[in-house]
Amino acid sequence: MLKAYRGELLHFLSDPAKGCLEESYQHFDDGLLIIKDGLVEQVGDASELLSTLDPSVEITHYESGLIMPGFIDTHVHYPQTEMIASYGEQLLEWLENYTFPFERQFEDFEHGKKVAEFFLTQLLAAGTTTALVFGTVHKESVEAFFTVAQQKKLRMICGKVLMDQNCPDYLSDTAQTGYDDSKALIEKWHDVDRLQYAITPRFAPTCSAEQLQKAGQLLAENPSVYIHTHLSENKDEIAWVKALFPDNDGYLDVYDQHKLLGRRSVFAHGVHLHDCECERLGETGSAIAFCPSSNLFLGSGLFNLKQAQKYNVNVGYGTDIGAGTTFSMLSTLNEGYKTQQLRADKLSPIQSFYLATLGGAVALDLEGTIGNFTKGAEADFIVLDYHATELMSRRMQHCRNLSEKLFILSMLGDERHVKATHIMGERV
Template identity: 45%
Template sequence: MPLNSSISEAVPPTSVASPKATAVLQKQLFRASIAHYPNNAPDMSSAMGSAYEQSIEIFTDGALVIEDNVICDIGDYATVAQKYPEAVVSDYSGKWIFPGLIDSHLHYPQTQSIANYGDQLLSWLENYTFPAEMAFADEEHAKNIAKVFINQLLKNGTTTGFVFTTVHASSCQALFSAASDINMAIVAGKVCMDRNCPSKLKDTPELAQRESADLIDQWHNNGRNKYALTPRFAPTSSDAQLAALGELATQYKDVFIQTHLSENRDEIAWVNSLFPNANGYLDVYDKHHLVRERSVFGHGIHLNQQEWERLGEANATLAFCPTSNLFLGSGLFNMEQARTNNVHVALATDVGAGTTFNMFKTYGDAYKVSQLRNAPISPFEGFYLMTQGAAAAHQLDDEIGNLNPNTTADFIIVEPRFDELTSLRIGENASFEDVFFALSILGDDRMIEQTWISGQCCYNKKENQHALA
């Protein structure tokens, strides 16, 4: 029998609609099956994910204890419950607790662009992306979409996103402000473009530098917000603009850098014509001090060996966006090359060319891509790439990506048997890897029971409530 009479599977005792309104000071204990990576998986060059299977920590009947916004303890329920007789206990037996998921590359202005038909990268930008982003000159529109966007993340179990905004500084303000309302960890930046885009979306090297610097001063490390210098991609930034952003990267050494790299062969040919003095696509960024730790490059599908080696040497990260790569017909990411060259990889949705906000489904497509390359990504590795692996790549694993004591209480409660089919497919005592893989193929947002941010329940399926109502 449980040790505390206040066991429930009820809504948490705080308001879901305004999670910052009241602080939860009493210890809370959550009983469920639990899985996380407490440390970085060793030997990243190993094939077929054996290192990931050996490094995961699983508690079949587990307990997670939080107080205020911090994780206090984790372990087997029988042991942990005895240590905290005063804790309010919520019993989620039969469900799973995972760390909050990390989406390492997506575009909140493209929330309305998802699921438009056809086109490859360059025509997609012209026909869908740029028209959608022009609307963000309206600050109220940006605020409204920021709320919808964050609620979609929460509904799908994502608690941290690396987000492109638009060229409008106010669009970045809107996103940071909405995230701050629920104390959510967001890495974002104003998109910088001074050529090869509509005139309404152009800035200048000077404006890009000044507005980016102002946003850094206002938002970087303000609460859980972090800033990312964000040139959209090489074709839309001149050498002068990349140099101006490189100056900021040199000045602010702990900010992130996010952009796109080698997604599409026509794009690469265009880059080569625009930058004839560069030794390939990556070198365009490298010449301007934009290849380093905390640099996150979306896609990286068509890289040469020199570029793979340079990414590994720089400790930079590739965001693997399988649903987008398949949808736009861009190509198949080479996970084996990433392992061989010790390049950090993190999974990402790339909404809106990406077709889902759901990171489980994103791994499902990553598995299919890797199957086509005859090197399938195991469920253990897939889970790692959206939790601890991503956090470690971004140098944030002291705060997010795991369920270690003293980290921030970002976690999700997952119902593996949420409908008739999953109840038939997933046994009551199914192993972690079977549950995770089956949900990556069969799951959707219905499997997310609750999403907790900084120790507050910000999404509850049963109440159908979001933090930003």
């Protein structure tokens, strides 16, 4: 069954930071997106494609807005939804004082379902259609999340946290139970409908060498799953890793020696990386989730995007709820721009929107499945409204080109500017 959506349309074909900027995206002032059975069939100028459609095909016309692929969040914690905006700490104190007590509740499957329902509704309202998500140490937290995500027909990736040291007893597993629970979840949920699994060591300080070895074993046994963890977020954290793993050559090397780097490995933050670490991330195809909101909120530092680009590291945006303070990817782009300004670097709006869509898909090894409108891609897309607020509407009157429009969307936009979210072609 065919459906068609008409309006101003944008999607990316490649990274604007590499090669020719003009060839990295397609922009149609009056475009047409044709969908067949939930997948992209064709995209192009409305003037060229309308005549090819059977008169019976339903056409939805979105005026005064921008149709584009849904946003992709490469790092977020659904169990931290209800502790967002917790005051006054940096990373390690914040985990101890706020995060761990909240995560304790997720041993209850029904509690997890209620939070997952709210969390996913918030993501969709903000235009985010795919996310790489932390559960808690409890197997039930992932069961609950996948149950709700499956009902909503979403492409989501999630995993049970592995954590067997330097954490409260009530949140601790063991190397073996973490392996067993993760294995069972992989067998039940990975690649079922649109769901995928991520092996999820919380971060090196809370994982023994034995547990990291078991995580590496899981990955070797299930090479199509993801690795999702934290890396070099905070200077005190980095010093702690050095003290805990004195025989390793830095933080990344702890993961590397346990064979956790690869094409589906996503490391959140990477704020304080050495060139050699970026080089290693690049050569293994690993990705960094750039989380500007939480990096600013926790005072962690300013991510060096130029350094990551120099070494061809895959990068996507992450909201990092609940240290991040917004579900909105538009607001996250705002924070990202400002972090680079503080580094005296420029982050163009075209690059930002690439990172939030196709860049996120590349980071998650899902290019061709989500992230743009290539033929056969899953039709998860959004419509951004230029006139949702009087201020943006007024400012848009003075735009001269696409880049300016995108910049205004990223500076003044939030979830109010997401007019519609579509999953597999269906508005939700």
